[in-house]
Amino acid sequence: MxxxxxxxxxxxxxxxxxxxxxxxxxxxxxxxxxxxxxxxxxxxxxxxxxxxxxxxxxxxGHSNQQVINVIAENLDKYLHHCFYIYHEPAIRLAEILVNLMPGNFAKKVAFGLSGSDALDTAIKASLIYTRKRNIASFTYSYHGTTFMDISVSGSFKPELRYNMSAYPNVHFFEFPDTYRRPNNMSEEEYGELCLEKIEKFFETILPGNAFAALVFEPIQGDGGVLVPPLNFVRGLYKLARDYGICFIDDEVQTGLGRTGKMLAVEHFGVEPDLIVLGKALGGGMPISAVVGRKEILDSAPPQTFFMALSPHALSSLAAIATLNFIMTExxxxxxxxxxxxxxxxxxxxxxxxxxxxxxxxxxxxxxxxxxxxxxxxxxxxxxxxxxxxxxxxxxxxxxxxxxxxxxxxxxxxxxxxxxxxxxxxxxxxxxxxxxxxxxxxxxxxxxxxxxx
Ligand SMILES: Cc1ncc(COP(=O)(O)O)c(C=O)c1O
CATH class of the missing domain: 3.90.1150.10 (Aspartate Aminotransferase, domain 1)
Structure with a gap:
């Protein structure tokens, strides 16, 4: 040793x-x-x-030169100011994100400092917008560590949710693990089975239209790199559409090129209502974002998403450099x-x-x-x-x-x-x-x- x-x-x-x-x-x-x-x-x-x-x-990459350069060039101007005063870096970044993210509808951005708070923001927005209280999530999912994130993350042990009196109206559905699917089934049949379980729940236990949000990782990362079948994701998206549920796509781990597309959800050809970005966005600097339907993000009154350090000005510049690097390289x-x-x-x-x-x-x-x-x-x-x-x-x-x-x-x-x-x-x-x-x-x- x-x-x-x-x-x-x-x-x-x-x-x-x-x-x-x-x-x-x-x-x-x-x-x-x-x-x-x-x-x-x-x-x-x-x-x-x-x-x-x-x-x-x-x-x-670590200490990406373009990210470092933009930070160094701007250090002497100002580090940050809270959004009581406009600052250009985050506004420029918002424009870039709106144009870069999929969805042929009016979009806006809400910023944060980490994937965790961005996920929280997306859920808050969906609850406020729909005025419904139930949230659909998946077994072994991971969405971060705020109170709400732990409440909706299937990877935390139930004792933890119990001990902290987690948000109660969360329903966990089976996320397809194709490696461990029933022996007699194809991946597609298994995807169909997992979908049917959700549909049955909506029909017999709690109607789909009682749900504000469906929180979804296009590839479950912490669950063990689980890539769901195509028909499962498409069917899920259709269910969300049919019942008016906000489809929240958690791209904190999968996003910004990790899977060979800007977003992992693009492999499945669906257009989420809200996309959550974090981790890679700042090239190592703390910044996160929810990009999505204008009417959902605008349903929250001022201060609902406020954090004094967010959107951080230097981190916003780092994020612009990061996105630029992804595209130009x-x-x-x-x-x-x-x-x-x-x-x-x-x-x-x-x-x-x-x-x-x-x-x-x-x-x-x-x-x-x-x-x-x-x-x-x-x-x-x-x-x-x-x-x-x-x-x-x-x-x-x-x-x-x-x-x-x-x-x-x-x-x-x-x-x-x-x-x-x-x-x-x-x-x-x-x-x-x-x-x-x-x-x-x-x-x-x-x-x-x-x-x-
Ligand atoms: C899918 C997913 N969502 C949310 C988060 C939370 O992000 P952060 O740890 O940056 O707050 C993570 C972090 O591992 C994640 O993998």
Missing amino acids: SQWDVKTTELIEKYKRYVSDGHAFKYFPMVISRAKGVKIWDTNGKEYIDFLSSAATFNV NLLEKTREKGRYMMRRLQELEEKYEIIGDVRGLGLMLGIEIVEDKIKKEPDRKEAVKIIWRAWEKGLLITTYGKYGNVLRIAPPLIIEKEEIDKAIDILDTSIKDVIAGKVADEVFDLMKPWC
Whole structure:
């Protein structure tokens, strides 16, 4: 097992003493000192290839030069002012977002600082606009950490929702997990089955027109990179239309090129009422946005979406630079191409190893499901965690997530080169081999608190 220095150990001890446990799962005993492009360095100078992108934040790479330049050029003017006074950066960004996002109808933007508060804003707007109180969401979904986000996120344990008296009128429907669908069904039939369950609920338990919003991730990220069948998404959208439910598309993780399209929902050809953007939008600076139907976002009175630091002026400039980079560098097409390459290489691993049950995803949002064996598909979280530990030791940053905590999460910066993909997959290959050979000890669990 790798050794780490005293300073790292001390800092981790201080973290444990002073920082709330409520923040984050914890993976590796490392402290970041620098990040550029696809690489991260720890305080010992060790270099890592980054397959995490700070949870899909650095789509344009760490410390993207265009983002840094625009921040540096504007630092001396003003950092920010709350929206009691107009400022140009956010207004320019709003115009760009309205023109960039799908939907042939009048649109506006409401800003925030993080995906979590933007999701909250979208739900507030839908409740105010429809004057209805029920919300449809999905099992194992993740929408952030505000009170409302936890209330609508199926990935949090029910005890947590109970202990914090979560918003009560949330109904969780089955999100299709095609890898674990009934044996006798095609993906399409399974998509139909999941839809029928929702329709039946609307017909027999609570009518569809009692719902304000349907909150939906076009690919469930934290659920384990679950790509739903096309007919499921289209049917869902039709249901929302038929019953007058606001279709909220959570693109916080999937958006801004991650899947090879500007939005993941474009793979399914539907036009959401509200689109939620965060993470990658600011190229590493805090900013989020809800883009969608003017009448829904305008139904809220002034101050409903107010936050003194939002929309942050410097972050807005960073977001404009980020969107510009995505477009001018042709990042969407490059992501599709690299995603296909990466998928082929991962499928080679899938053929080679009995413990890889499934490889899935779109673009550069990919997941590898680790199981005991391919027939029984029993999730193997322990082996998955050991694999990421070994990969970390060898210089690849990759984490686990998913409803059973057994999916290897692959989300590198979209600027990753083919050679870096090859190097990373070679590391992954040896790491899997080492774990199967029993070379990673159980003690690694004493040092981590991984996703579960
Ligand atoms: C799908 C989805 N929605 C919302 C959020 C919340 O975003 P943030 O953590 O930036 O507040 C996340 C974060 O992981 C996410 O993946």
